[in-house]
Amino acid sequence: MLSSLVQPRGLSFLLAALLLWGGLSPTPAQSQRAVRADTLYTMTGAPIQDGVVLIENETIAAVGPASEVDVPASAEVHEASVVTPGLIDPRGTVGLSGIYNVSADQDQLDTSEPMQPALRALDAYNPQEQLVSFVQQLGFTTVHTGHAPGALISGQTATFSTAGATVEASLRDSVTAVAFTLGPDAQARFESPGTRAKGVSMLRQALHDAQAAMDGDDAGGSDLGQKALQDVLRGEVPALITAHRAHDIQTALRLQDEFGFEMILDGAAEAYLVVDEIEEAGVPVILHPTMARPSGTTQNAAFTTAATLHEAGIPVAIQTGWEPYVPKTRIALYEAAIAMAHGLPRTAALASITREAAEILDLENVGTLAPGQRADLALFDGDPFEYTTHVCTVLSGGEVVSDECK
Template identity: 30%
Template structure:
């Protein structure tokens, strides 16, 4: 009898692990916020996992229909600078695959290998309307998927080449994009961006001064260029000693060639100016992360065509980098013409749902509502090179749709349905399952766990 139970359980587990098949779905009657426009009483049609039409027409005959009358329909939220799926408990090192402290590997660290499709953080984020995430390696002193904890930062090293070990580590590794659908195949693309801390964190790992970091950073880029031009000499050990490992050198070639964006953490206005200067001098494609004082140099950021990942509720001078932090930062950056993406709290990992709350706060401090919607949907996709592929309700884009009970930036509104790649997702998570497990039943008897 017990063997039969075990076999049945195993079969159920295998069935639940099987990938769900994309459905043909029409979402009708709702107020559709496409990410770039608004359609009243709109219809979103999804076939084969992708949006095929968005407009005011009716649903095709015979198609599975979700009635969104009186509700709001949006693209799925895209979490940037996130740790979803790569960190279970931040304080438990064995469950945190966002930070790497190896001596011989920094820039080459690929966070995608540590992503767990069965992570408890994924369904929880999904219940908050999040359907995609940019998972970003940690480094001390940064925000988002990074960690504000600077412990161990002095031990970070840049790796070892022919010349032995070099301290510090100027790079934290490479980010990845995932979707949050139920199933095991969630990696969308690895190596979408490199990460590096600047400002106080960068100065600290370079020996204590900002100037030291910039000089060391430029010298590192020169080494990468030298290696790229002389790989055969490197293989024969006839190239001068280099401070980075071969893996790190290889990983940085797309960065120095301007093909891979570099996520740069900087908050102080003067640090932002110096980073923009560095990007001009070195031909780098950068994304600013943080930019708490970005409003002070918003026109310069816009002129450089550099996007910003901004936490819109940062408003306290917690250190000398954030003396000018203010709640109007997101609004000021947008008004200057900067493409912004809004971040959640605690690394957009366990509280990824806060992304929409933060967007609402940004609206209350001057950011237009439509710009806030774009900043959590289409803009993140645009910033990381996925424009038209997700984050927007348009023909050809992924069928990532959320039906909300009301205004998605209003905390009391909740997702009524979540569709990812054309598949309706289960509206449950471990926290809800635990709640239900320990609730008394209608007869008042104790939960199953206490029935033995």
């Protein structure tokens, strides 16, 4: 009798040893969650009433009406009035600019030279910055951030998850774009350029030099700035060109046509004056915040621009931008709501900070709720575009990263 009790225990020790030594591979336990919503915006089709998102580990396993999704009894269930994909800020400086507006937390623009394409947002992003957690609590799980407008070439941008304690853990795309600025906003901080013509001449010369080096013996780009511009010229990285005035937008389109690079038009306060040109060029727009202060180059900004671009079939996302006051960012959800109030259809307004933003930035696994996508979700206690609504839970990669109603 004693031997019969001892033998299974001996076998269990043997099995454990085999597992440790690699003789057998244990199957990792799956973490399962289910999110149930009165209204579920998947951004892949019509909203689903009484919808469910089933999550396994970091990934969405199933999406559909509650009657069609089998939720395991062991799954942790979250409920909300409205659920959307995790929100995306398509252009800002969060993580480089901080919440207190002091020199110690302002790293978004170097003014020692007007053209610095070698500067990397990756090297300045602070995942521990309080402003990152602030926007996360409001439903934003992804931020496209980096060097601010204000220099002919201010540097490279990058895309991060708002979750993750280190840069490596939060990084999604190390070089999303190279940031350019046209017009007076690129002149104010530097002795040169002093005019639009001089600024564009300097840009054109830099691009020609990078092209010549690429065609010659320096195709790999030993100069880091030239290498960044060569990546743009090859079409590997888009040029993110901030231009607000109509004639500056037209100049950006001419440069794009001349050099053949991929371009994202940024800001574009007067885009409604050159809709046909933008549409013909096939260029997407990351529009200025709808409520941006109308002064300087944005003095002719209009609340209806997002709707105008959408009606023309131009891909449009709405950004938080960069402001010279605390905390140097806006909340893109509110900006999209104001755009909706001025003619942008509801689905398009939500897409401008989810699916459309992801497509413009070439982010493949966020922005929609579908099987195989990263499990980034925002859970609301009401209409996301209603000012009194709160974000009560935020999931990033299937993990709850915020659970207080904000």
